[in-house]
Amino acid sequence: MREITLDELRAADGQEGRPAWIGYAGRVYDVTGSFLWQRGSHQALHKAGRDLTVELEAAPHGAEFVERFPVVGQLIPRSTGGSTCGR
Amino acid sequence: MAKVAREMVEKAGVNVDQLLELLVKNAAAELTTYYYYTILRVNLIGLDGEGIKEIAEVARIEDRNHFEALVPRIYELGGKLPECMKAFHDTSACPPARLPEDPRDIRAMLQMLVEAERCAVRGYTHICNMTAGKDHRTYDLALAILNEEIEHESWFSEFLGEGPSGHFMRRGETSPFVSKFLK
Ligand code: HEM
Numbered sequence: 001m002r003e004i005t006l007d008e009l010r011a012a013d014g015q016e017g018r019p020a021w022i023g024y025a026g027r028v029y030d031v032t033g034s035f036l037w038q039r040g041s042h043q044a045l046h047k048a049g050r051d052l053t054v055e056l057e058a059a060p061h062g063a064e065f066v067e068r069f070p071v072v073g074q075l076i077p078r079s080t081g082g083s084t085c086g087r
Numbered sequence: 088m089a090k091v092a093r094e095m096v097e098k099a100g101v102n103v104d105q106l107l108e109l110l111v112k113n114a115a116a117e118l119t120t121y122y123y124y125t126i127l128r129v130n131l132i133g134l135d136g137e138g139i140k141e142i143a144e145v146a147r148i149e150d151r152n153h154f155e156a157l158v159p160r161i162y163e164l165g166g167k168l169p170e171c172m173k174a175f176h177d178t179s180a181c182p183p184a185r186l187p188e189d190p191r192d193i194r195a196m197l198q199m200l201v202e203a204e205r206c207a208v209r210g211y212t213h214i215c216n217m218t219a220g221k222d223h224r225t226y227d228l229a230l231a232i233l234n235e236e237i238e239h240e241s242w243f244s245e246f247l248g249e250g251p252s253g254h255f256m257r258r259g260e261t262s263p264f265v266s267k268f269l270k
Pocket residue numbers: 022023024031034035036037042043045046052053055056057058059060061065066069180181182202205206207209210213
């Protein structure tokens with residue numbers, strides 16, 4: 001399965017024509033076409049391009065709605081590509 | 088705007104701008120549902136369809152009432168409806184309840200109806216959770232609407248054979264819970 005970093009996820013925020021991806025339970029889902037995720041915003045409370053695992057706990061629905069969407073890949077905890085320290 | 092009314096809600100720790108966005112989204116869901124249910128109701132015909140027409144009509148009228156009841160609260164809190172009707176449609180908290188491809192498929196019609204009601208039940212439950220003990224007036228309104236949405240869900244769910252819910256179709260006036268906000 002494709003590995004996706006948090007930075008890659010963050011870039012898919014659904015704004016300005018960019019795809020809308022959401023992180024949930026270690027996976028990344030593509031909700032770009034969803035009526036309820038237009039411009040990467042969901043119910044005025046949640047934003048695409050983030051790991052929403054914790055936020056879903058307080059939602060009035062479960063993961064079954066998320067799991068209907070295609071999986072883009074697996075969310076890996078840290079950004080790859082080496083250290084961002086220094087110049 | 089009801090300045091102090093808004094201030095009290097803010098002071099209780101509610102993010103009023105976020106709440107307003109959610110109220111507008113739910114108002115949009117109500118008015119668009121009213122529209123889509125008009126089309127669904129017109130198409131509920133034939134031996135199977137006629138029996139459902141009456142409750143679809145009540146659910147339609149009550150959803151319009153929900154829209155009417157939400158609007159004053161939006162303006163009280165300093166919010167407003169979008170200028171453009173198309174933007175209003177697109178901001179709906181629930182997906183459009185479109186006529187199924189085959190309108191003679193009554194099961195598909197019922198599925199559409201029950202899903203629309205379930206979306207509403209989810210939405211108002213969340214607004215109640217956000218406002219409980221903090222924004223008493225919005226809570227009271229969202230709870231009144233929720234009471235009616237749960238009945239709508241029950242009516243369609245029973246037709247789908249999901250089991251009894253203990254409810255009977257509406258008798259007497261529509262919106263027994265929300266009507267106090269419409270006077
Ligand atoms: C507390 C905040 C939330 C509220 C109020 C909320 C509300 C809703 C509602 C009302 C629906 C429509 C359900 C239906 O049709 O019955 C929905 C769908 C959905 N929600 Fe949420 N939700 C919240 C949080 C989340 C979170 C955190 C995620 C992601 C992890 C999420 C992902 C989805 C998805 C993917 C759908 C389906 C969209 C579609 O079918 O096009 N929701 N949500």
